[in-house]
Amino acid sequence: xxxxxSKRLGIExxxxxxxxxxxxxxxxxxxxxxxxxGAVRYTAPDELERDLDWLDAHAEGRPYGLDVVMPAKKxxxxxxxxxxxxxxxxxxxxxxxxxxxxGVPELxxxxxxxxxxxxxxxxxxxxxxxVAFDRPVKLLANALGSPPADVVxxxxxxxxxxxxxxxSARHARKHQEAGIDIVVAQGYEAGGHTGEIASMVLxxxxxxxxxxxxxxxxxxxGSGPQVAAAFSLGAQGVWLGSLWLTTTEADLHSPALTRKxxxxxxxxxxxxxxxTGKPARQLRTGWTDAxxxxxxxxxxxxxxxxxxxxxxxxxxxxxxxxxxxxxxxxQIVGRMTSERSVQAVFDDLTRGFEQAVDRVNxxxxxxxxx
Amino acid sequence: xxxxxSKRLGIExxxxxxxxxxxxxxxxxxxxxxxxxGAVRYTAPDELERDLDWLDAHAEGRPYGLDVVMPAKKxxxxxxxxxxxxxxxxxxxxxxxxxxxxGVPELxxxxxxxxxxxxxxxxxxxxxxxVAFDRPVKLLANALGSPPADVVxxxxxxxxxxxxxxxSARHARKHQEAGIDIVVAQGYEAGGHTGEIASMVLxxxxxxxxxxxxxxxxxxxGSGPQVAAAFSLGAQGVWLGSLWLTTTEADLHSPALTRKxxxxxxxxxxxxxxxTGKPARQLRTGWTDAxxxxxxxxxxxxxxxxxxxxxxxxxxxxxxxxxxxxxxxxQIVGRMTSERSVQAVFDDLTRGFEQAVDRVNxxxxxxxxx
Numbered sequence: 001x002x003x004x005x006s007k008r009l010g011i012e013x014x015x016x017x018x019x020x021x022x023x024x025x026x027x028x029x030x031x032x033x034x035x036x037x038g039a040v041r042y043t044a045p046d047e048l049e050r051d052l053d054w055l056d057a058h059a060e061g062r063p064y065g066l067d068v069v070m071p072a073k074k075x076x077x078x079x080x081x082x083x084x085x086x087x088x089x090x091x092x093x094x095x096x097x098x099x100x101x102x103g104v105p106e107l108x109x110x111x112x113x114x115x116x117x118x119x120x121x122x123x124x125x126x127x128x129x130x131v132a133f134d135r136p137v138k139l140l141a142n143a144l145g146s147p148p149a150d151v152v153x154x155x156x157x158x159x160x161x162x163x164x165x166x167x168s169a170r171h172a173r174k175h176q177e178a179g180i181d182i183v184v185a186q187g188y189e190a191g192g193h194t195g196e197i198a199s200m201v202l203x204x205x206x207x208x209x210x211x212x213x214x215x216x217x218x219x220x221x222g223s224g225p226q227v228a229a230a231f232s233l234g235a236q237g238v239w240l241g242s243l244w245l246t247t248t249e250a251d252l253h254s255p256a257l258t259r260k261x262x263x264x265x266x267x268x269x270x271x272x273x274x275x276t277g278k279p280a281r282q283l284r285t286g287w288t289d290a291x292x293x294x295x296x297x298x299x300x301x302x303x304x305x306x307x308x309x310x311x312x313x314x315x316x317x318x319x320x321x322x323x324x325x326x327x328x329x330x331q332i333v334g335r336m337t338s339e340r341s342v343q344a345v346f347d348d349l350t351r352g353f354e355q356a357v358d359r360v361n362x363x364x365x366x367x368x369x370x
Numbered sequence: 371x372x373x374x375x376s377k378r379l380g381i382e383x384x385x386x387x388x389x390x391x392x393x394x395x396x397x398x399x400x401x402x403x404x405x406x407x408g409a410v411r412y413t414a415p416d417e418l419e420r421d422l423d424w425l426d427a428h429a430e431g432r433p434y435g436l437d438v439v440m441p442a443k444k445x446x447x448x449x450x451x452x453x454x455x456x457x458x459x460x461x462x463x464x465x466x467x468x469x470x471x472x473g474v475p476e477l478x479x480x481x482x483x484x485x486x487x488x489x490x491x492x493x494x495x496x497x498x499x500x501v502a503f504d505r506p507v508k509l510l511a512n513a514l515g516s517p518p519a520d521v522v523x524x525x526x527x528x529x530x531x532x533x534x535x536x537x538s539a540r541h542a543r544k545h546q547e548a549g550i551d552i553v554v555a556q557g558y559e560a561g562g563h564t565g566e567i568a569s570m571v572l573x574x575x576x577x578x579x580x581x582x583x584x585x586x587x588x589x590x591x592g593s594g595p596q597v598a599a600a601f602s603l604g605a606q607g608v609w610l611g612s613l614w615l616t617t618t619e620a621d622l623h624s625p626a627l628t629r630k631x632x633x634x635x636x637x638x639x640x641x642x643x644x645x646t647g648k649p650a651r652q653l654r655t656g657w658t659d660a661x662x663x664x665x666x667x668x669x670x671x672x673x674x675x676x677x678x679x680x681x682x683x684x685x686x687x688x689x690x691x692x693x694x695x696x697x698x699x700x701q702i703v704g705r706m707t708s709e710r711s712v713q714a715v716f717d718d719l720t721r722g723f724e725q726a727v728d729r730v731n732x733x734x735x736x737x738x739x740x
Contacts, residue, residue: 003733014733168637188558189568197636198559198568200590200599201701205636220570229570229599231733232726266567266575267538294664331571356602357734363373363384363601364727 001227001353003236005182005214009034009063009138009161014237015227015349016216017342018067018141022055023249027342029062034237036065036141045127052135065139065163066132070125070147080307087300087308094297095312098290104321107314126151133158139182141165143193146178153179163216167195167202169209176210183210184239187219191242191330193280194219194271200233207234222332224352228360242330248341256320257327258339266334275313275328277305283326283333287316371597371723373606375552375584379404379433379508379531384607385597385719386586387712388437388511392425393619397712399432404607406435406511415497422505435509435533436502440495440517450677457670457678464667465682468660474691477684496521503528509552511535513563516548523549533586537565537572539579546580553580554609557589561612561700563650564589564641570603577604592702594722598730612700617712626690627697628709636704645683645698647675653696653703657686 006014012032019025025035037055042048055064129151132140140147140155141163147155155162156179163182166172172183185206186192187199197205203217217230218239230238244250246261260283270284274291277300282288291299299305316324340348361367376384382402389395395405407425412418425434499521502510510517510525511533517525525532526549533552536542542553555576556562557569567575573587587600588609600608614620616631630653640654644661647670652658661669669675686694710718731737 001733002735169635187568187570189571195637197701198557198590199570200557200568200596201559201636201704204593204595205704220568223574225574225603226570228602228730231730232598232602233595234726234729265539266571267565331567334571334575354734356604357730357736359604360598360601360727360730361736363371364724365372366727366731 001231001350003214003231005236006034011063013346013350014231015346016065016237016239017244018239018241019244019250021244021250022051023058023251024244024247024342025064026055026058027247027249028244028346029059029064031343031346032062033346034063034065034139035059036067036139038067039125039128039132040067040069040143042128043124045131048128049131052131052137056135063136063138065141066128066137067141067143068125068128068132068147069143070122070129070151083303083307087304088297091297091300091308094290095308098287098324099312099315102286102321102324104312104315104324105319107311107318129154133160139163141184145171146175146180149178165193165218166206167193168197169202169205172206172210172215176213180213182214182216184216184218185235186239187217188271189281189331190219191269191281191332192328193276193278195279199230203230203233203235219330220332222330222335224349224354225356225359226332227349227353228356232360242332243336243345244342245327245329246336246339247345248339252327254317254320254325256322257317257325260322260325261327261329261333261336262338264329264333264336266331269329269331269333273299273305275306275309277302280328281330282328285326286323287313287326371601371720373584373601375606376404381433383716383720384601385716386435386607386609387614388609388611389614389620391614391620392421393428393621394614394617394712395434396425396428397617397619398614398716399429399434401713401716402432403716404433404435404509405429406437406509408437409495409498409502410437410439410513412498413494415501418498419501422501422507426505433506433508435511436498436507437511437513438495438498438502438517439513440492440499440521453673453677457674458667461667461670461678464660465678468657468694469682469685472656472691472694474682474685474694475689477681477688499524503530509533511554515541516545516550519548535563535588536576537563538567539572539575541565542576542580542585546583550583552584552586554586554588555605556609557587558641559651559701560589561639561651561702562698563646563648565649569600573600573603573605589700590702592700592705594719594724595726596702597719597723598726602730612702613706613715614712615697615699616706616709617715618709619712622697624687624690624695626692627687627695630692630695631697631699631703631706632708634699634703634706636701639699639701639703643669643675645676645679647672650698651700652698655696656693657683657696 001013003014015033017028020038025037028035161181164175165184165186199219214236216237216239217235222243272288274288371383373384385403387398388406390408395407398405531551534545535554535556569589584606586607586609587605592613642658644658
């Protein structure tokens with residue numbers, strides 16, 4: 001699975017794997033793909049430093065990347081406390097009531113909330129960049145809009161390629177104007193923040209919109225035939241996130257969550273604002289149902305919703321409160337039915353890809369395949 | 371584009387085209403595909419008879435099919451008048467008010483509503499079947515659920531294959547149990563009634579669920595690369611509907627609607643219950659906005675909603691009231707940017723397919739392609 005982009009990056013397969021786990025990112029790069037570590041869950045730069053060093057030591061010299069969440073728009077002089085103060089009391093009460101109704105225990109006194117999405121705050125993301133640029137990171141991805149111009153310039157000065165996610169051709173063109181090197185076309189069926197246009201339509205539309213920039217297809221890809229489909233649509237690579245959540249190298253810290261993922265079907269996700277305030281696909285749970293219920297208070301805009309629910313999500317995860325327990329994941333979750341190693345996933349992807357290419361060649365009447 | 375199914379049906383390309391227009395269906399079959407005439411807009415059997423005879427005379431001996439809307443569940447002794455009586459007065463008032471707000475003229479006295487979705491009623495659909503079985507129709511498709519067992523048996527007695535649309539693997543398996551021959555996997559991005567699972571995920575899931583039954587991929591397909599993607603995913607054919615709406619052979623009776631379709635982007639559709647009471651993808655308009663507005667009365671269940679809005683939709687179409695003017699169409703509408711003949715569409719599909727196969731072969735390292 002070699003494209004111009006994979007050759008440029010010096011990788012064997014044009015398969016990009018986004019993951020919050022350094023062990024998974026390292027295994028993806030070792031398997032011949034391109035591991036991208038998600039930085040959004042890191043609040044302290046030294047934790048990211050430690051994990052990137054670990055990743056570098058375990059990638060066997062293969063390239064890897066970092067994914068940050070950096071809004072292009074900057075709100076000067078606004079800190080976490082100011083944002084906290086904007087959250088209405090009625091919403092805080094709704095969180096408390098929902099947790100109480102499901103008997104979710106409190107955290108122990110002094111125990112910090114382990115799960116905070118503070119990586120979205122510009123100051124946090126910039127500190128992460130300082131860490132990244134000191135290390136041999138080869139690609140910087142941004143999940144929300146184009147990164148600021150000075151960040152793009154700094155990346156290019158360091159020889160780092162910049163990728164950005166787009167849910168529409170219009171967003172993709174904005175990235176191109178901002179000097180981005182690679183566009184990730186994130187379809188409706190993807191896990192995490194998504195738009196409403198499905199990969200089958202979005203990928204070729206983005207490919208045509210930003211030509212000759214390389215495009216990665218994201219959303220709905222978890223098997224070799226789906227990789228072949230993305231390449232048919234003009235992608236120069238695929239961007240997979242969900243599929244790694246149930247690999248043996250992943251560490252969800254929750255056997256119950258792993259069980260839920262393995263049991264879920266493609267219809268068991270929902271595109272909800274419950275987690276961050278922007279529509280993000282995730283497992284449908286009692287938690288998303290509560291926020292999506294028209295009788296409830298509804299969600300707050302980003303970043304308020306993320307701050308509002310951070311502690312609650314930590315408690316739900318820590319105590320594995322099954323009816324509320326969820327995670328961002330795409331519709332491909334229906335294909336995640338057993339725990340496998342990252343290498344086994346790659347073997348399955350490449351084998352399935354070859355079979356799909358055989359099938360399409362037969363349909364095209366090109367059976368004398370070399 | 372030859373698959374086992376296309377060989378079995380004796381067609382050149384495994385491209386199935388669903389259309390309400392006999393001229394389009396005939397042109398699709400003449401171009402080497404398989405034209406399928408939608409019967410839902412026919413209220414009188416003799417009109418369908420006339421159009422099927424015309425189609426047969428213009429298909430140059432190529433095979434074609436008929437698509438009916440027949441619910442598997444039968445409601446004994448309930449006629450149109452009984453259903454009309456179930457519509458609340460508040461909903462009728464909302465229709466009148468919305469039309470008045472946009473200055474939509476009344477139909478002339480005695481002028482019949484030209485646009486009625488009564489084909490969904492079992493008695494209408496059964497009369498249509500009598501017409502179809504008297505003619506050389508080679509495939510019978512059903513848009514809502516499996517057709518009743520006696521209809522499947524009658525089709526098979528006449529040597530007619532039966533296809534049914536499915537939005538999930540579970541629905542697809544039900545069709546298989548009902549003795550259906552072909553499953554159409556209708557993705558989220560498709561025009562008309564759709565589920566929430568996108569084609570990239572749905573097609574391979576349905577292929578695996580009903581193996582060895584042949585599956586057609588529907589939703590998001592309007593170019594050769596998308597056809598190649600569907601074949602990669604295991605489909606034995608593609609089912610296209612939206613793409614024909616702006617062909618020169620189509621007759622929308624509305625230049626304004628054609629203009630709207632040519633101008634619309636992939637983000638200009640919505641999955642709304644406004645037209646039939648079940649979620650159906652269509653152009654987003656002032657009409658769908660009114661029904662989807664939480665401040666409005668909301669839609670009624672099928673078949674009430676369809677009866678409630680039938681006359682209104684006729685008036686909107688007849689007088690081309692642009693802000694309200696819409697039609698079922700998929701996200702592929704963004705690719706429909708010029709009026710072309712059906713043959714030109716086929717030429718584009720086959721050329722784009724070959725290019726996509728070339729691209730995937732290069733990525734697979736199989737450049738010595740015969």
